[in-house]
Amino acid sequence: MQHRRLAVSAPPRVAAHLRSVGDASAPLVHRGPDAVYVEVAGRCVGVVGRRATAVPCALRSTLDRLPDVVRATVRSGVLHLDDLPCAVGRFVDVSVPELPVAGIPGALDVRPLLGRGDGLTPYGDDVLCGWLAVTRAAGIATPEVDAEIRALTDTTTLLSATLLDCASHGEVVPEFAAWLGGTGPADAVERIGHSSGRGLLDGARLALSGLERVAA
Numbered sequence: 620m621q622h623r624r625l626a627v628s629a630p631p632r633v634a635a636h637l638r639s640v641g642d643a644s645a646p647l648v649h650r651g652p653d654a655v656y657v658e659v660a661g662r663c664v665g666v667v668g669r670r671a672t673a674v675p676c677a678l679r680s681t682l683d684r685l686p687d688v689v690r691a692t693v694r695s696g697v698l699h700l701d702d703l704p705c706a707v708g709r710f711v712d713v714s715v716p717e718l719p720v721a722g723i724p725g726a727l728d729v730r731p732l733l734g735r736g737d738g739l740t741p742y743g744d745d746v747l748c749g750w751l752a753v754t755r756a757a758g759i760a761t762p763e764v765d766a767e768i769r770a771l772t773d774t775t776t777l778l779s780a781t782l783l784d785c786a787s788h789g790e791v792v793p794e795f796a797a798w799l800g801g802t803g804p805a806d807a808v809e810r811i812g813h814s815s816g817r818g819l820l821d822g823a824r825l826a827l828s829g830l831e832r833v834a835a
Contacts, residue, residue, distance in 0.1 A: 625700070627666065627678035629707040630790065636662060638696035645691040645698065648777055649739060652684045655700060656739075656778055657691040663781040664698060666705055672811050675713035675790035676781045678705050713790040715756040716800035718830075724754050725828035729767045734775035738813060744779040745818025746825070748786040753826035755789030756799055795819050 636659065645657040645664070653671040656663050665677030668685050678698065688700045698705045727750055735743030747768065754761050765787055772780035785791070794811060797803025798820075808816040 624704050624706045625666075625680055625682070626708050627680050627705045628709045628711045629678050630675050630713045631710050632785075632788065632790070633664060633676055633678065634707055634710065636660070637664065637693055637698055640693055640696070642695065643693045645693055647688065647691060650688050655685055655688050655691070657698070658777055659693055659698070662784075663778040665778075666698065666700060672815075673711075673793055674778075674782060675785040675792065676778075678707070679711065680705075713785070713793075713796075715752050715789045715791050715796055717758070718753070718756040718799070719833045720757045720827075720830040721833050722830040724750065724757070724759060724761075724826040724830060727764075727822070727825055729764060729771065733768065733771045734779075736814065736818075739776055740779045740782060740812065740815050740818075741775060742814045742818045744775055744783060745812075745815045746822035748782055748791075749795070749819035749822025749824075750826045751783070751786035751822075752789060752791045752795065752819075753799070753823045753830075755787070757826075757830060792819075795823075799823065 640660045645659050648656040648658055648663055654665055654667045656665045663676055665674060667673060667677045668680055668682045673679050692699050732743035732746055734741055768783055794803060794807040798805055798808050805820060808820055810816055
């Protein structure tokens, strides 16, 4: 293999999760030239190249194409793709910007949404992620919704369940954070995945429908 190590940047919670498991197997969930996803102690952890969506549960590399992967392991808190260690060189902020708003977020019903759709991240889950991310940006706790989602996460994919947990902690993709903070366009979010970006925006707009901006 031509690389002795793969330099990556990491969201802080991803790095902490890898350190917490010590040595462990990491079964492959998905592998491709732009992204590899593995299961690490019940959570989905990704390694993405420069062309992939930088999801908040993934280590980010600058490669145009990831190496072919047969197996993955965690050794001493470092994710290895075959024998290639993904060495964390810096941390990246994946948090939502603070929103100066007040009110009650637009209501949603979890059960008809969770797991609804196809692919690694069903559309209904993306809607929930957008809604959760806005409530966290607004500093609004949603314990009932959070509990219902946790109770139903075994009905969706591992990646989607992990991204729902990320959203509940206010962790999002950079395009969504930029749009929510008013520094990026909606169409950059809409281009994410087959329907993921549209779902994120639909959920965010639903939450925002019950909120009003507060003057600084």
